[in-house]
Amino acid sequence: MYWPVSLSLICGSLLPLATGSLAQPDEQSETHYAIMDNDWYTAGFVPYLVALDGGVKVLGLASDTANSWQPQAALHAVATLEAGNLSCIPVYSGATWPLINTPLRFQAWETIHGKLAWEGAFAPENQTYEAQGNDPTSGDPNRIVKAAFKEGFPKGRPRNSTSAANFMVEMVHKYPGQVSIYSAGSLTNVALAVRMDPQFASLAKDLATGSILLADLQSDINLMIDPEASKIALTADFPNITIAGNVANQVFPSQEFADEVLSVPNPYSKLFHDYYDLSFPFWDETAAALMVEPSLAINQTSVFLDVDTSYGSPNYGNIHVYQKALAPDGIREVNFVFQVDEDRLKQRIKHSLQYPKTCADLDYLH
Ligand SMILES: *[C@@H]1O[C@H](CO)[C@@H](O)[C@H](O)[C@H]1NC(C)=O
Ligand SMILES: *[C@@H]1O[C@H](CO)[C@@H](O)[C@H](O)[C@H]1NC(C)=O
Ligand SMILES: *[C@@H]1O[C@H](CO)[C@@H](O)[C@H](O)[C@H]1NC(C)=O
Ligand SMILES: *[C@@H]1O[C@H](CO)[C@@H](O)[C@H](O)[C@H]1NC(C)=O
Ligand SMILES: *[C@@H]1O[C@H](CO)[C@@H](O)[C@H](O)[C@H]1NC(C)=O
Numbered sequence: 001m002y003w004p005v006s007l008s009l010i011c012g013s014l015l016p017l018a019t020g021s022l023a024q025p026d027e028q029s030e031t032h033y034a035i036m037d038n039d040w041y042t043a044g045f046v047p048y049l050v051a052l053d054g055g056v057k058v059l060g061l062a063s064d065t066a067n068s069w070q071p072q073a074a075l076h077a078v079a080t081l082e083a084g085n086l087s088c089i090p091v092y093s094g095a096t097w098p099l100i101n102t103p104l105r106f107q108a109w110e111t112i113h114g115k116l117a118w119e120g121a122f123a124p125e126n127q128t129y130e131a132q133g134n135d136p137t138s139g140d141p142n143r144i145v146k147a148a149f150k151e152g153f154p155k156g157r158p159r160n161s162t163s164a165a166n167f168m169v170e171m172v173h174k175y176p177g178q179v180s181i182y183s184a185g186s187l188t189n190v191a192l193a194v195r196m197d198p199q200f201a202s203l204a205k206d207l208a209t210g211s212i213l214l215a216d217l218q219s220d221i222n223l224m225i226d227p228e229a230s231k232i233a234l235t236a237d238f239p240n241i242t243i244a245g246n247v248a249n250q251v252f253p254s255q256e257f258a259d260e261v262l263s264v265p266n267p268y269s270k271l272f273h274d275y276y277d278l279s280f281p282f283w284d285e286t287a288a289a290l291m292v293e294p295s296l297a298i299n300q301t302s303v304f305l306d307v308d309t310s311y312g313s314p315n316y317g318n319i320h321v322y323q324k325a326l327a328p329d330g331i332r333e334v335n336f337v338f339q340v341d342e343d344r345l346k347q348r349i350k351h352s353l354q355y356p357k358t359c360a361d362l363d364y365l366h
Contacts, residue, residue, distance in 0.1 A: 032055070033175050035062060038061070038183070038284060040074070043275040049268060049357070052362070054348065060171075061077045063094045066221060068121050074093045079153065082154055084358065086357070086358060086362075095164070168204075169197045182291055183208070185222055185225075190236075202239065209243050210245070210290075224317030227309050231306070234306075234307060240335065242334070244340070250283075261353050269354055303336050304327035306328065307319055
């Protein structure tokens with residue numbers, strides 16, 4: 001989920017749909033799998049619906065800490081899947097804590113360098129705010145705020161057989177070159193997988209992330225929650241990394257769009273209509289749609305990208321972009337998307353919400 005500052009990483013593969021047909025997997029091409037990692041919330045189901053609608057076989061969801069704590073996000077993943085009979089898709093819990101960062105450490109940085117407009121999970125705890133139905137920030141990371149489950153509190157739980165990072169590693173070995181890793185929250189789980197298995201990144205199809213950097217390229221809470229993990233993930237040897245970053249023509253939902261979506265009523269179109277925050281662009285959704293259909297990008301460039309991991313720096317957790325000639329050692333080229341086809345993006349989002357897949361459609365999980 002993206003807010004004024006947030007990043008989603010699609011660590012996966014952007015499968016070219018050779019036929020160009022919308023929402024139809026190309027029968028000729030290899031099966032395209034994805035693992036989708038995010039800070040899930042009540043209206044956070046659109047990215048996986050877009051992936052499924054586009055013919056991507058979603059192997060599982062992973063949870064991370066970004067706008068709220070991981071345990072709350074994992075339960076939202078389970079709850080939103082239950083809302084649409086998609087519980088055959090497993091949810092694996094990711095790391096609750098960033099590699100190094102903590103709310104106190106982050107807040108200490110802020111006292112020196114200035115408070116961020118959006119602090120995500122590191123915003124000070126506010127029980128009044130939580131009681132009003134908002135997801136928890138700071139304080140005890142394991143507390144669950146039931147009032148925030150406007151989609152319904154889940155009956156099920158995340159799978160406890162393995163961790164998100166381990167699931168990612170296992171799946172890229174099972175389906176080498178075919179699994180996109182999508183990450184629209186912090187990159188902690190991706191970094192853990194990269195460090196756990198030296199083959200992980202190269203065996204994945206690609207990494208897809210949506211970096212939503214408000215008006216500039218500088219701050220994104222998804223990066224800043226875990227700067228060290230961001231650096232590890234974004235410099236790893238994925239065959240391809242695509243960042244839906246700083247999309248110039250950020251596509252916003254409108255009340256009219258939400259009403260139109262609801263003209264085909266179902267649990268997802270209703271939740272979207274009632275709870276999607278219309279004040280933020282389709283950040284995570286853009287990243288997911290690019291994973292399905294890379295040609296949605298109508299203006300993109302290849303840049304060398306690094307993440308500042310110096311705690312003392314005013315740019316701690318920010319991205320630095322270099323031209324090849326000036327790039328420091330140890331960083332790599334990533335694909336940076338500036339502009340997407342707005343009409344096609346909205347079409348994909350609308351179709352995925354109005355005609356969501358259910359488990360009956362997902363034969364690969366049976
Ligand atoms: C989910 O499954 C239940 C029971 O099979 C059914 O009544 C309901 O209509 C289904 N909901 C959706 C959104 O498919
Ligand atoms: C806590 O949340 C309440 C309700 O949104 C708000 O009125 C109050 O200002 C917040 N407190 C702090 C310290 O931000
Ligand atoms: C793991 O999940 C299963 C099924 O939900 C449950 O029965 C079991 O108690 C869980 N184990 C642990 C250690 O939480
Ligand atoms: C990486 O993805 C971009 C966007 O889909 C594509 O243009 C590019 O050709 C891909 N590169 C490789 C090496 O697959
Ligand atoms: C692509 O985006 C960049 C950065 O916003 C901009 O400078 C450039 O003019 C755009 N190119 C086209 C063809 O629109």
